[in-house]
Amino acid sequence: MNAIKNYISEHKDRFISELIELLKIPSVSADTAFTQDVLDTAEAVEKALITAGCDSVEICETAGYPIVYGEKIIDVHLPTVLVYGHYDVQPADPINLWTSPPFEPVIKKTDKHPDGAIFARGACDDKGQMYMHVKALEFMVKTKQLPCNVKFMIEGEEEVGSNNLAIFVANNKEKLANDIILISDTGMIANDVPSITTGLRGLSYVEVEVTGPNRDLHSGLYGGAVANPINILSKMIASLHDENNHITIPGFYDKVENLSKEERAEMAKAPFSLDNYKNALDIDAVYGEEGYTTNERNSIRPTLDVNGIWGGYTGEGAKTVIASKAFAKISMRLVPNQDWKEITELFKTHFESIAPKGVKVLVKPHHGGQGYVTPIDTIGYQAASKAYETTFGKKPIPQRSGGSIPIVALFEKELQSKTILMGFGLDSDAIHSPNEHFGVWNYLKGIETIPYFYAHFTALTKQQTT
Numbered sequence: 001m002n003a004i005k006n007y008i009s010e011h012k013d014r015f016i017s018e019l020i021e022l023l024k025i026p027s028v029s030a031d032t033a034f035t036q037d038v039l040d041t042a043e044a045v046e047k048a049l050i051t052a053g054c055d056s057v058e059i060c061e062t063a064g065y066p067i068v069y070g071e072k073i074i075d076v077h078l079p080t081v082l083v084y085g086h087y088d089v090q091p092a093d094p095i096n097l098w099t100s101p102p103f104e105p106v107i108k109k110t111d112k113h114p115d116g117a118i119f120a121r122g123a124c125d126d127k128g129q130m131y132m133h134v135k136a137l138e139f140m141v142k143t144k145q146l147p148c149n150v151k152f153m154i155e156g157e158e159e160v161g162s163n164n165l166a167i168f169v170a171n172n173k174e175k176l177a178n179d180i181i182l183i184s185d186t187g188m189i190a191n192d193v194p195s196i197t198t199g200l201r202g203l204s205y206v207e208v209e210v211t212g213p214n215r216d217l218h219s220g221l222y223g224g225a226v227a228n229p230i231n232i233l234s235k236m237i238a239s240l241h242d243e244n245n246h247i248t249i250p251g252f253y254d255k256v257e258n259l260s261k262e263e264r265a266e267m268a269k270a271p272f273s274l275d276n277y278k279n280a281l282d283i284d285a286v287y288g289e290e291g292y293t294t295n296e297r298n299s300i301r302p303t304l305d306v307n308g309i310w311g312g313y314t315g316e317g318a319k320t321v322i323a324s325k326a327f328a329k330i331s332m333r334l335v336p337n338q339d340w341k342e343i344t345e346l347f348k349t350h351f352e353s354i355a356p357k358g359v360k361v362l363v364k365p366h367h368g369g370q371g372y373v374t375p376i377d378t379i380g381y382q383a384a385s386k387a388y389e390t391t392f393g394k395k396p397i398p399q400r401s402g403g404s405i406p407i408v409a410l411f412e413k414e415l416q417s418k419t420i421l422m423g424f425g426l427d428s429d430a431i432h433s434p435n436e437h438f439g440v441w442n443y444l445k446g447i448e449t450i451p452y453f454y455a456h457f458t459a460l461t462k463q464q465t466t
């Protein structure tokens with residue numbers, strides 16, 4: 001099957017320009033200033049699915065942004081692949097750190113991407129990776145090589161917690177019935193080191209508010225005599241890690257899965273250069289939980305990080321003031337078996353308990369989700385592995401990621417099917433950061449690899465049932 005290679009070389013300019021058009025629409029789900037753009041993006045995805053060959057496509061309204069659903073059912077006796085992705089993107093700010101405007105995509109060469117990369121918000125997360133599936137479908141339909149049924153579910157609220165998707169999935173189990181879920185919204189180790197993501201961390205996101213006196217005070221007249229909420233909040237946050245960088249919340253580690261020596265040794269085989277890692281980030285040392293390697297710290301271990309902290313006077317010059325309130329946003333990345341609701345409760349109880357007299361503490365849970373691990377002894381994983389082997393010429397390495405796609409655990413619960421995470425981005429692609437980009441090579445490699453997954457998955461399913 002070199003048909004896909006030929007198809008790509010014939011159509012690659014169009015594949016790139018279509019993605020660029022999609023990236024021009026600023027579909028920022030977190031900011032209501034972009035509401036119309038998010039809705040326009042849903043329509044663009046609808047059109048793309050129709051053009052690629054879906055038989056029916058609909059825009060499914062929710063209480064928030066719509067879900068674009070499309071399908072092509074060729075034979076109900078054949079297996080069904082459900083593709084999930086998201087058309088919303090993260091806010092682009094800080095805009096002044098972008099070397100080209102976030103919604104005016106341009107192709108530039110980088111060290112990691114000598115063939116060029118498309119620079120735009122959403123290029124990698126997730127418009128570019130989602131669109132690989134649309135173009136792979138186009139190839140399979142146009143050349144009559146679609147071996148099984150396919151359903152697409154592309155949502156517009158992934159970056160804000162997928163709350164409405166959860167409701168949609170629970171209410172549409174039959175419509176979404178499938179044999180395997182396929183997602184490209186993660187990464188791989190390097191272009192010459194293909195890997196398949198076998199784990200995602202869970203998440204608990206909370207906001208905390210510390211209130212001292214009932215109004216902002218003169219820091220001379222009152223300083224030293226009342227609790228300063230910013231001082232107190234800093235102290236409380238600092239106490240959440242001990243000297244070994246273990247999290248101090250009682251019960252936090254109770255359900256954490258401990259990997260065996262063998263599993264950790266297997267993980268350590270993945271190529272990794274600490275020097276390159278430090279150089280890429282301009283840091284002279286890594287920092288983290290005692291007793292674990294960098295790769296372990298950001299995949300199989302839970303974390304607690306302040307994502308934002310504010311209060312008092314932050315404008316120009318100086319203002320001598322003791323603020324009435326201080327705030328922080330905190331994320332906890334969780335590993336399999338840690339329940340995000342339980343962890344949120346543990347955090348709340350602990351954080352309230354460590355507040356000294358003289359302040360009031362409020363903990364507001366934001367959103368969260370469970371972690372996920374994909375078993376590798378399944379035909380879904382084998383099909384993906386064979387697909388990579390064909391197009392990369394190497395067996396892919398299974399690797400757990402530190403990121404979260406909370407809806408994946410819910411898919412398994414509601415739809416009883418496993419998810420295969422075929423990510424083609426690199427960690428250095430700057431997702432959520434200024435100058436996000438997606439390698440043109442990676443984009444086309446994804447389009448090339450996906451049809452092999454369909455072929456192998458269908459063949460392995462047939463083998464299993466005969």
Ligand code: BES
Nearest residue numbers: 125158159160161185186187401403404
């Ligand atoms: N695609 C990412 C998650 C991701 C990226 C997983 C790279 C693994 C490797 C997704 O869009 C994302 O950003 N998820 C959020 C959580 C969500 C609830 C906002 C995250 O991980 O912070």
Ligand code: MN
Nearest residue numbers: 125126158185
């Ligand atoms: Mn994503």
Ligand code: MN
Nearest residue numbers: 090125159432
């Ligand atoms: Mn994201």
